Amino acid sequence: MRGRRAAEHVTFSRPARPSYVLTLLKPWARPDAFQTVLEERSVRWYNACLRITRDADLAADAVQEALLKAWHRRGDFRGEAELSSWIHRIALNAAIDLTRRRKTRAEDDVDVDSLFAEPASAPEGEYTQQALGKDLEAAMQRLSTRERQTFLLKHIEGWRLDEIAESLQTSTNNVKSILFRAVRKLRVDLHVWRGES
Amino acid sequence: MISDDDLLLYYYRDGLDAAERARIGAALSEQPELAQRMQGLVARLDAAAAMPEVPVPEALQQRWQDALERAVVSKPVARPLRAGRQLNYGWLAAAAVTVVALIVFQVTTRPEPERTVENPPEAPADTGEASAYERGLKWHLASTEQQLAGLDSAKPEERARLIETIIAQNRIYALAAERAGEPQLARVLRAFAPVLEGLEHGDSSGSIAQLTFELRVMQGRLGAGTASTNTESTTL
Numbered sequence: 351m352r353g354r355r356a357a358e359h360v361t362f363s364r365p366a367r368p369s370y371v372l373t374l375l376k377p378w379a380r381p382d383a384f385q386t387v388l389e390e391r392s393v394r395w396y397n398a399c400l401r402i403t404r405d406a407d408l409a410a411d412a413v414q415e416a417l418l419k420a421w422h423r424r425g426d427f428r429g430e431a432e433l434s435s436w437i438h439r440i441a442l443n444a445a446i447d448l449t450r451r452r453k454t455r456a457e458d459d460v461d462v463d464s465l466f467a468e469p470a471s472a473p474e475g476e477y478t479q480q481a482l483g484k485d486l487e488a489a490m491q492r493l494s495t496r497e498r499q500t501f502l503l504k505h506i507e508g509w510r511l512d513e514i515a516e517s518l519q520t521s522t523n524n525v526k527s528i529l530f531r532a533v534r535k536l537r538v539d540l541h542v543w544r545g546e547s
Numbered sequence: 548m549i550s551d552d553d554l555l556l557y558y559y560r561d562g563l564d565a566a567e568r569a570r571i572g573a574a575l576s577e578q579p580e581l582a583q584r585m586q587g588l589v590a591r592l593d594a595a596a597a598m599p600e601v602p603v604p605e606a607l608q609q610r611w612q613d614a615l616e617r618a619v620v621s622k623p624v625a626r627p628l629r630a631g632r633q634l635n636y637g638w639l640a641a642a643a644v645t646v647v648a649l650i651v652f653q654v655t656t657r658p659e660p661e662r663t664v665e666n667p668p669e670a671p672a673d674t675g676e677a678s679a680y681e682r683g684l685k686w687h688l689a690s691t692e693q694q695l696a697g698l699d700s701a702k703p704e705e706r707a708r709l710i711e712t713i714i715a716q717n718r719i720y721a722l723a724a725e726r727a728g729e730p731q732l733a734r735v736l737r738a739f740a741p742v743l744e745g746l747e748h749g750d751s752s753g754s755i756a757q758l759t760f761e762l763r764v765m766q767g768r769l770g771a772g773t774a775s776t777n778t779e780s781t782t783l
Binding site: 381384385388392393394396397401410413414417418421422489490501502505506508510511522526529530533536537 | 551552555556559561562588591592593595596598600601602603607608610611612614615616618619
């Protein structure tokens with residue numbers, strides 16, 4: 351993994367291989383392959399980055415950065431995973447990096463409502479459902495950036511603890527602690543379920 | 548006593564050594580309430596994490612397209628060659644084609660090789676095929692089916708507890724489905740509630756058969772491969 355993460359930061363000053371040889375050997379290195387995944391998967395990349403950054407501009411930048419980085423590094427991609435998954439991962443790392451760089455900005459001045467669309471109608475008027483839904487939203491908002499990112503990378507993206515540690519530039523044990531703290535906060539904040547084991 | 552933290556790591560299949568995994572796995576198979584606790588925890592986290600996908604604004608999609616097109620047409624940075632060492636790309640291309648031809652020849656004449664990969668990178672868990680809540684939902688449906696199958700042999704108090712657990716988890720997944728922008732799925736899950744409540748009051752096995760059928764249909768639609776794996780591993 352370390353090698354993989356490190357490889358993402360390879361500078362682009364190496365001499366490029368002749369493109370015709372590259373495309374002959376690696377069909378995913380063709381522009382149309384990138385165009386296709388961009389059309390098909392950009393919504394997923396964007397939403398994943400949006401969850402990580404909670405900032406539409408940063409998410410958009412992260413996707414663009416990932417796309418360009420992947421294009422320039424296409425020679426390094428061995429095609430063992432899906433091209434879209436590879437870009438997805440680069441985008442998440444870019445989102446984390448961009449968030450880190452903009453850390454000085456206050457975390458709470460984000461329009462969180464834009465991330466959580468209200469249901470079109472409250473089906474069957476279930477008060478409990480609505481209350482729990484609001485609690486869930488509030489619970490995610492109360493997580494710190496690092497807690498939210500750790501939780502999302504683990505629970506949604508399925509990254510390994512050591513991968514998260516590398517991306518967040520911390521230790522695996524620390525990632526575990528952050529994850530447990532995030533989970534505890536989420537559980538405590540779910541008022542409807544408070545009192546359960 | 549197994550903590551929720553350890554249960555969570557067990558669910559994630561990460562961060563536990565083999566002995567710990569074996570210990571928790573054994574405990575889960577012996578203690579149905581522990582398995583329910585884990586499932587409840589995961590269901591709550593799935594619901595917390597479920598979010599509807601936001602569409603990408605058209606202008607943004609265009610911006611990415613333009614950026615990619617610019618990158619495609621821009622020439623790579625070429626390193627200046629030293630005098631007297633001009634590379635002949637024609638020869639390079641010919642050499643490359645020869646190498647490719649040799650590789651192709653070797654591969655096609657070799658008897659059905661085992662596919663080996665050097666240092667295969669672990670595919671990202673989210674290959675874009677299923678969100679966490681979808682995976683959790685599959686798992687929930689599969690384990691519910693198993694729990695329903697065991698209802699007849701359960702003692703009355705155990706039966707009531709099992710049904711309550713199923714109802715509670717069902718409610719959470721209905722909410723998760725709604726938050727993920729799938730109101731139809733949410734409605735189907737909610738429709739299970741009265742049937743389950745009927746079971747709590749000693750309804751017939753016909754209801755169980757009906758629910759089991761519905762669950763299988765849903766699993767079929769969702770592609771229940773993941774659920775089966777997870778269910779087996781947690782022996783729910």
